[in-house]
Amino acid sequence: MKPSPIVTLTFSPCIDKSTSIDTLLPEKKLRCKAPVLEPGGGGINVARAISHLGADVLAVYPAGGYTGQYFNHLLAKENINVQIIETASETRENIIVLDEAANLQYRFGMPGTPLLEAEWKRCLEVIDALDGVQYIVASGSLPPGVPTNVYALLAQVAKRKKARLIVDTSGDALKQAADEGVYLLKPNLGELASLSGIDEIPEDQAATIARKIIQSGKTELILLSMGASGALIVSAGETYRIFAPVVDKKSTVGAGDSMVGGLLFALWRGDALVDAARYAVAAGTAATLNPGTALCRKNDVDRLFPQTKAALIPIGQTI
Numbered sequence: 001m002k003p004s005p006i007v008t009l010t011f012s013p014c015i016d017k018s019t020s021i022d023t024l025l026p027e028k029k030l031r032c033k034a035p036v037l038e039p040g041g042g043g044i045n046v047a048r049a050i051s052h053l054g055a056d057v058l059a060v061y062p063a064g065g066y067t068g069q070y071f072n073h074l075l076a077k078e079n080i081n082v083q084i085i086e087t088a089s090e091t092r093e094n095i096i097v098l099d100e101a102a103n104l105q106y107r108f109g110m111p112g113t114p115l116l117e118a119e120w121k122r123c124l125e126v127i128d129a130l131d132g133v134q135y136i137v138a139s140g141s142l143p144p145g146v147p148t149n150v151y152a153l154l155a156q157v158a159k160r161k162k163a164r165l166i167v168d169t170s171g172d173a174l175k176q177a178a179d180e181g182v183y184l185l186k187p188n189l190g191e192l193a194s195l196s197g198i199d200e201i202p203e204d205q206a207a208t209i210a211r212k213i214i215q216s217g218k219t220e221l222i223l224l225s226m227g228a229s230g231a232l233i234v235s236a237g238e239t240y241r242i243f244a245p246v247v248d249k250k251s252t253v254g255a256g257d258s259m260v261g262g263l264l265f266a267l268w269r270g271d272a273l274v275d276a277a278r279y280a281v282a283a284g285t286a287a288t289l290n291p292g293t294a295l296c297r298k299n300d301v302d303r304l305f306p307q308t309k310a311a312l313i314p315i316g317q318t319i
Contacts, residue, residue, distance in 0.1 A: 004057050004058035004132075004133075005055075005132060005134040005135065005268060006055060006056070006057045006058070006133075006134065006136075006137065006264055007057070007059075007060060007133050007135070007136050007137070007163075008043035008044070008047040008050075008057060008058070008136075008137040008139065009043050009060050009061070009123060009127060009137070009138050009139075009154065010041040010043030010044045010059065010060070010061040010139065010140050011061075011112075011120060011123065011140065011141075011142050011143055012041055012042075012092065012112040012140055012141050012143040013039065013040065013041035013043075013044050013062070013063060013071060013091060013092075014040045014041050014091065014092045014094045014109075014110070015038075015039065015040065015070065015074065015091065015093045015094070016037070016038045016039070016040035016093075016094050016096060016253070016293040017037055017094065017096065018035060018036045018037075018097075018098075018253075018293060019033050019034070019035040019036070019095075019096070019097055019098070020032065020097065020098035020100050020291075021033070021097060021098070021099060021100065022100055022101060023099060023101040024097070024099040024104075032097070036291075037070075037074060038074060038293045038294070039071055039078075040094065040254070041061070041140050042139030042140025042141070042169070042257055043059065043061065043137055043138065043139040043140055044059055044061060044075070045257030045293065045295060046137050046139050046168075046260045046264070047059035047080055047137075047261075048078060048080065048261070048295055049254075049257060049258045049260070049261025049262065049265075049283060049287075049295050049296055050264055050265050051078060051079070051080050052261075052295060052296060052297060052298055053261065053262065053265040053283070053296070053298050054265070054298060055265050055268050055269070057081065058083060058130070059075065059080055059081070059082045059083070060082075060083045060085070060126055061082070061083075061085070061123075062084075062085040062087045062115055062120070062123060063084050063086070063091045064086060064087030064088055064090055064091060064113075065087075065089065065090030065091060066090065067091040067092070067093060068086075068087065068091040071091045072084060083126050085119055085123055085126065087115060087119050089113035089114050089115070090113055091113065092110045092111065092112055092113050093110055094107070094108060094109050095107075095108040096108070096251075096293070098251075098291070105251060105252075105253075107253065111143075111144075112141060112142070112143025112144060113143055113144075114143060115143055115144075115145040115146050117145070119145075120145065120146045120150060124150070124153060124154060124157055127154070127157055128157045128160070130161075133161055133163045134163060134164065134268070135164050135166065135183075135264055135267070136154065136158050136161075136163050136164070136165045136166070137165075137168070137260060137264060138151045138154050138165065138166070138167050138168070138169065138177070139166075139167075139168040139257065139260060140168075140169065141169065141170070142169075142173055148171070148173045148176055149173075149176045150173065151167055151173050151174075151176065151177035151180075152176040152177050152179065152180035154177075155177055155180040155181060155182050156180065158183075159181075164184070165177075165182045165183050165184075166183060166184045166186065166260065166263075166264065167182050167184070167185055168256065168257075168260055170187075170191050170194070174191060174194070175194070175195060178195055178213070181217060181218060181219070182218070182219050182220075183219065183221065184219060184220065184222070184223060185213075185218070185219045185221075185222050185223070186222075186223045186224075186225060186259070186260055187222070187224060188224070188225050188227075189201050189206060189224070189226065192209060192213075192222075192224060193209075195213055195218075196209050196212070196213065203229070206224055206232060207232055207239045207241075207313050210222040210224055210232065210239070211234060211236075211239065214235065214236050215236065220235065220236070221233065221234065221235050221273070222234040223260075223263060223277060223280065225256055225284070229244070230242045230244040230308075231244075231259070231280065231281050231284075232313075233276075233277035235273065238312065239312070239313040240313065241310070241313055242274075242277050242280075242281045242308060242309070242310050243308060243309040243310075243311070244284070244285050244308065245282075245285055245307035247285055247288060247289055248289075249288040249289070250288065250289060250290060250291045251287075251288060251290065251291050251293075251294075252287075252288055253287075254287050254293045254294075254295045255285075256284065257287075257295065258283045258286065258295050258296040259280045259281065259283055259284030259287075260280070261295075261296070262276075262279045262281075262282060262284065262296065262301060263276050263277065263279065263280035263283075265279070265283075266279035274310050275310075278308040278309075278310055279301065279308075281308050282302075282304040282305040282307075283301045284296070285304055286300035286301045286304055
C-alpha cells in the first residue's frame with residue numbers, strides 16, 4: 001500500500017446494480033436489460049472520481065462475505081489503492097432501474113449491514129497510522145453498529161495528523177462532526193437547515209446562514225450543493241455562487257460524490273478555492289451525462305469547466 005495524499009473512508013460500501021426496462025408496470029414480469037455492476041457508497045464514489053481525474057487516492061472501507069469479495073474485485077479493476085477491513089457481515093447491494101418509456105430512474109437502497117465495534121474502530125486506526133495524508137474524506141451513511149459520533153472521532157484523528165477533513169453526510173453524524181470542527185462540510189439546503197436548527201432555508205438566505213456556521217467555528221469552508229442550480233462555496237472571507245452548465249442528464253447517481261472528488265482533485269493540484277469549486281461543479285455535472293453510477297469522466301469535466309461561472313457574493317448580500 002503506497003502513501004496517498006487523499007484518503008476516503010466509507011463505512012457502508014455497496015455494489016450498485018444498474019439496469020433498465022422498457023416500461024415499469026405493477027404485477028408484471030419485467031424483463032431487464034443486462035445489469036452493470038459497479039462499486040459504490042459515498043467515499044468509494046469519491047475515490048473513484050478522484051482516480052478518474054488523475055490523482056492518487058486511498059480508499060479505506062469494510063467489506064465481508066461473498067458480496068464483499070466481489071466488491072473488492074470491482075474496485076481492483078479500477079486500479080484504486082485500497083485498505084480493506086474484513087467484516088463478519090456481507091457487503092450490501094443497491095439496485096438502480098431506469099424506466100425507458102418515462103425516462104425516470106428508480107433507486108432502491110438496501111439497508112446497511114451491521115459493523116462490529118472492533119470493525120469500525122479498525123477503520124479509524126488504519127487512517128491514524130497512515131503517513132503523508134493531506135485530505136481525509138468521510139462520506140456516506142452509517143450502518144447499524146456504528147455510532148453517530150464516528151465522524152467526530154475521525155475529526156480528532158485528522159487534527160492529530162494535521163490533515164484536512166471533508167465530511168459529506170447527514171443527520172446527527174453531520175451535526176456531531178461539525179461540533180468537533182472540520183475543514184469542509186458539503187451539505188445540501190436541507191442539511192444546512194438541520195445544522196442551523198431550523199426547518200427550512202430559502203435559497204437566497206443560504207450564504208448568510210453558511211457564514212454563521214463558519215463563524216461559529218464548526219468548519220472552515222462550506223460547499224453547498226444546489227443541484228442544477230450549481231453550488232455555493234463559502235469561507236470566512238468570501239462567498240461565490242457557482243453556476244452549472246446546462247446538459248442533458250442521464251443519471252444523477254453519484255453527482256454529489258463526483259462534486260466532492262472534483263473539489264479534492266483541484267485543491268490537491270493547487271487551484272484557487274473558487275476555481276476548485278468551479279471544477280467541483282463541472283465534475284458533478286459531468287457525472288449526470290453517464291448512465292448508472294459511472295460517475296464523471298475527465299474529458300467531460302475538462303470540457304465543462306470553462307462553461308461554469310462564478311459570481312462573488314458580497315457579505316450581507318443574498319444570492
